Amino acid sequence: MLRTKRRASAPGFLLIEVLLGLAVFAIFMGGIGLTILLGQDTTVAGGDRIRAAALTEQALEGARNIRDDDFNRLTTGSHGIVINSSGQWVMSGSAVRTTDGYRTFVTISTVSGGWLQVVARTDWKHGRGRSGSVLLTGEITNWRNAPNVGNWSSLTLEGGYTDAGTPLFNDIAVLGNYAYVSSETSAGGVGLYVFDISNLASPTRVSSAFFLGTAGYQLIAAGTTLYILTGDVNGELRAYDISAPTSLDGSDLLDDYNLPGSGLGASLTLDGTTLYVGARESGAASRDELYSFDVTNPSAISLRDSLNDTGTNADIALSGTSAYLASSMDSMELRLADVENPADLRIASGGGYNVTDVQDGNDIAVTGTSALLGRVNGSAIEELVLFDIGRNPLPTSPPGPWYYEVGGGVHGLAMDPTECYAFLASDFDSEELQVVRIQDHALPEVSYYDAATGAGRGLLYEGIRDRVFLLTNRSVHIFRPGALPSGCP
Amino acid sequence: MHPRTPDHPGYIFLISILVTGAIVTATTISILLLGLAAERSGFAVVRSTQALEYARACTERALRRLRLNTAYAGAETFTFSQGSCTIRAIGGSGNVSRTLCTEGSSGGAIRRFEVNVNELLPFTRIEHWREVASITLCP
Numbered sequence: 339m340l341r342t343k344r345r346a347s348a349p350g351f352l353l354i355e356v357l358l359g360l361a362v363f364a365i366f367m368g369g370i371g372l373t374i375l376l377g378q379d380t381t382v383a384g385g386d387r388i389r390a391a392a393l394t395e396q397a398l399e400g401a402r403n404i405r406d407d408d409f410n411r412l413t414t415g416s417h418g419i420v421i422n423s424s425g426q427w428v429m430s431g432s433a434v435r436t437t438d439g440y441r442t443f444v445t446i447s448t449v450s451g452g453w454l455q456v457v458a459r460t461d462w463k464h465g466r467g468r469s470g471s472v473l474l475t476g477e478i479t480n481w482r483n484a485p486n487v488g489n490w491s492s493l494t495l496e497g498g499y500t501d502a503g504t505p506l507f508n509d510i511a512v513l514g515n516y517a518y519v520s521s522e523t524s525a526g527g528v529g530l531y532v533f534d535i536s537n538l539a540s541p542t543r544v545s546s547a548f549f550l551g552t553a554g555y556q557l558i559a560a561g562t563t564l565y566i567l568t569g570d571v572n573g574e575l576r577a578y579d580i581s582a583p584t585s586l587d588g589s590d591l592l593d594d595y596n597l598p599g600s601g602l603g604a605s606l607t608l609d610g611t612t613l614y615v616g617a618r619e620s621g622a623a624s625r626d627e628l629y630s631f632d633v634t635n636p637s638a639i640s641l642r643d644s645l646n647d648t649g650t651n652a653d654i655a656l657s658g659t660s661a662y663l664a665s666s667m668d669s670m671e672l673r674l675a676d677v678e679n680p681a682d683l684r685i686a687s688g689g690g691y692n693v694t695d696v697q698d699g700n701d702i703a704v705t706g707t708s709a710l711l712g713r714v715n716g717s718a719i720e721e722l723v724l725f726d727i728g729r730n731p732l733p734t735s736p737p738g739p740w741y742y743e744v745g746g747g748v749h750g751l752a753m754d755p756t757e758c759y760a761f762l763a764s765d766f767d768s769e770e771l772q773v774v775r776i777q778d779h780a781l782p783e784v785s786y787y788d789a790a791t792g793a794g795r796g797l798l799y800e801g802i803r804d805r806v807f808l809l810t811n812r813s814v815h816i817f818r819p820g821a822l823p824s825g826c827p
Numbered sequence: 828m829h830p831r832t833p834d835h836p837g838y839i840f841l842i843s844i845l846v847t848g849a850i851v852t853a854t855t856i857s858i859l860l861l862g863l864a865a866e867r868s869g870f871a872v873v874r875s876t877q878a879l880e881y882a883r884a885c886t887e888r889a890l891r892r893l894r895l896n897t898a899y900a901g902a903e904t905f906t907f908s909q910g911s912c913t914i915r916a917i918g919g920s921g922n923v924s925r926t927l928c929t930e931g932s933s934g935g936a937i938r939r940f941e942v943n944v945n946e947l948l949p950f951t952r953i954e955h956w957r958e959v960a961s962i963t964l965c966p
Contacts, residue, residue, distance in 0.1 A: 366848070373855045380862030387869030395876050453891060472873055475907060477884035479891035485949035513921060514897075561921050610924060610945070755949045801949030802922070 379467055390460040390472040393442045397434075397458040398476045400427040401444055409480040412454055416445045439464055452480035487754045487826075488804050488819025490761075490773045491784040496805070497539040498815040500791055503527070507809035510798045513559035516583040517541065517807065519814055520554030520566060529554040530566065531814075532583050538805065538816050545586040556653075558608045563592065563636040565613055567603040572596050574603040575615060577636040592637040598625040605664075607654045608633070612642065612680040616651030616663060627651050628663070630680040645675065645683040653751075655704040660686060660731040662709055664699030671699035672711050672725065674732055688732040693739070695719045701751035701762075708757050708776065709733065712748025715765065721748050722762060724776055742774055742781040750797025750809065758826035759784070761806050763794030770794035771808045771817065777826040784825060789815060874934035877909050879958075881931030882938045885912035886956070889927050893947050897922055909933045915965040922947050928965035941965070 400419035404411050404427050411429075418434035419442075421427055433443035442460040449455050456476045463469040505527030508520045515536040521527035529550025533541040553569035562581040568574055573594030580586060597603050597617060602625065605616035611634040617627050626644035628651055633639055649667035656662075659678035665671055670690035675683060693699075693711065697719050701712035707728030713721045720741035725733035733739060742760075750763030753776070760774045760781075771787040771794060792811025799806050808815040885905065892899040901917035910933030918926035927942040941964045943954040 370851055370855050374858050377855070377858035377860075377862035381858075381865040384862070384865030384867070384869035387866070388872050391869070391873045391876050395880075398880060453888075474873075474877055474880050475884075475909065476880040477887050479887040481887065481890035481894055481951050560923055561919065608923075 383468055383470070386462055386464060386468060387470060387472060389438075390440055390462055390470070391474075393436065393440050394458045394460045394472045394474045397442050397444050397460075398456060398474060401446070401456050401458075401476075402478060403427040404429065405478045405480070406482055409452065409478075409483050412446055412456075412478065414446050414448055414454075416443050418443050449477070452483070454478045484756055485801055486804065486822055487756050487758060487824040488822055489825050490754075490759045490806075490819045491775075491825045492820030493771075493773060493785045493787065493806070493817045494820070495787065496816045496818045497537070497541060498813055499533060499541050499543065500813040501527075504792070504811050505531070506792075506811055507531075507795055507814060508554060509556045509796045510807050510809055510814065511557045511559040511564070512798060512800050512807070513580070516544075516559075516580070517814070518557055518559055518564055518566075518580070518583075519809065520550075520557050522553045523550070523569075524553070527553075529568070530557075530586075532586055533814065534584070535816070538803070538818070541814070541816065544584040548586045548588075551588075555603065556606050558606060558613075560608055563633070565606060565608065565633070565636075567606055567615070569601050570594070571600040574601060575606070575613075575631070575639065577633070577639060579636075593639045595631065595639045595641075597629070598622075605651055605653045607656055607661075609656050609677075609680075612677075613639070614654055614656070614661060614677065614680075616654045618650040619648065619666060628654075628661070628675060628683055630677065630683055632680075642681045643683045645685070647673070647675075647685065649673065650698070652698065652700050653702045655702045655709070657704045657709075657727065658731065662702050662704050663690075664702040664711060664713075665690065666698040668696040671697070671713065672702070672709070672723075672733065673699075686732060691725065691733045691739070693719075693723050694741075697721070701748050703751045703753050703760070705753040705755055706757050708753065710751055710753060710760055710776070712744075712751040712762060715744075715747035720744070721746070721764075722751075722760065722774065722781070724760070724779065724781065738779065740776075740779045740781055742783075744772065745769060746793075749793070749795050752797055752799035752806070754799060754804075754824075755801050756824065756826065758824050761797055761799050763797035763808055765793040765795075767793075770810060771797070771806065771815070773806075775825055787815070787817065789813065791815075870934075871936070874909075875936040875938065877933040878931045878936040879938040881907060881910050881912040881933060882929045882940050882958075883931070885914045885929035885931060886927065886940050886942060889914045889917065889929065890942075890944075890951060893917070893925065893927075893944070894951060897925075897947055901927070915962065918965055926964050928962045930962070 417429035418431045445457045461471045503526035506522035517533040519531040532545040535541045555567040557566040564578040574597045575595040577592040579590040602617040613631040615629040627647040628645040630642040649665040651663040653664035661675040663673035665673040673690040674686040676686040697716035703710040709725040711723040721744035722742040724740040746764040746766030769786040770789040773785045791813035796809035806817040901914040904913045912931040915928040925944040942956045945952040
């Protein structure tokens, strides 16, 4: 029988074992605890940095928001950026502190005219091991600025072209340093003229040998293509390649489109790759009064849709998903079409607006919250009508509309992009160009020009240069405004 | 008389201690790694946001240049203290229907914008300005 050897007793050894065990356990747990605390601290620190990045990005967004309102509100230096009681971002003090201990400010410096560098910084110090900063650098430019519009109360004839004959100029489009002017051919005109306007004081005709072969009416230039409505009954709508304006010839014809009927094309406008054409009224079937074309490939113009309407659409202007039409409808001289889907043209709900008497709408201009309708001459009417379309695309009364007596028919109409001035070409014998201030709706005439070269037949306001081009029987006149600021505050 | 059981005093306690220690150790390492990951995430967010700001800066520069000269072609790269941004070749010509693509980078983060401009002058009208994962609108 085995006998287990009894271990010799060691009095007090168990206590040592316990103490050693506790010591090892304490060291072990201490290490574990410190590691846990370190992990927790780094997690919190990471969160601190993410929070700071959000605040810093917010400051840059606030600066951009201030720029969106008015670039000139951004001033150099260090600023806090906050939302004021009106809900607007504003610069305030030298920095902004949050309740959780973050301090954010932006430092704005000028790089060049209309170009700022904005450096946003957020600092924090939340205790031992929890401090840091985040720095983000951005840039802001004045691309959203309103264009500079001069004082058109004081206009000056800057230059022009006068033909030896009587071409009867109809419409004008400007692209880059070239102006394209359409004309009749009945009195010796060539249908389409091209001018180099790099020197506005002395525009020179180029491509002098070009002959359209028929009368030219409304036209639009975009990219390298010129779209023009003509009197060609077999191809009223034409597209020309104008990549070489100084050597334009018949071979530059990209495509043409034969509108239903003969010579019924009256107006056109372009929206991206969709060309809208207004036509003269025709009661015949399949001869509609509004067309939309796909011009993604100008060499292959294709019809998207057409809309039958009552009345000639003498002019078209687009705003958002609405097409404003100057119409001959006696009950709706301002007509409204829904062009949200160019492949499904519709008359907009409400149809349009009926102005006084029955004189036809002849010209339309739309900018921002205003629409202008120019009408043919009428002894009992005021030929220029201003509508407020800011509240609703379909003008309603009140407010407006407001009226201005032209003294003759309106044959060209434009507004400047700040909605300060209306420019109109008229057949009023002593005021072929009239400038009306429309900002306050009182519609005072602020300046005019008496052309000795015939009636006003067309007009273009060119915003890039802040110039007005007036077309008469024999001339293209170029006008410049007086010095800044404009006549509108 | 009952037979005596083998004499292994304390082994259950020891095993328990070992298992508990393993669990605690794993948990601690996890917390440590999570903390490191959180800190790295914080820096990554900052770099990514800076890349976004650089892409925006290039877009702002391009729009400004186009308004001054509609013939501006883009295809430029600008270097900053924390990264760079690139303006790709600008699509279209003239005053209408222009496409603009920019890319900003900082510390390995890259952010991209595609912008469709309906009209440059007199007022710049933008059809869309969106951040994209990859640029398809420009070469």
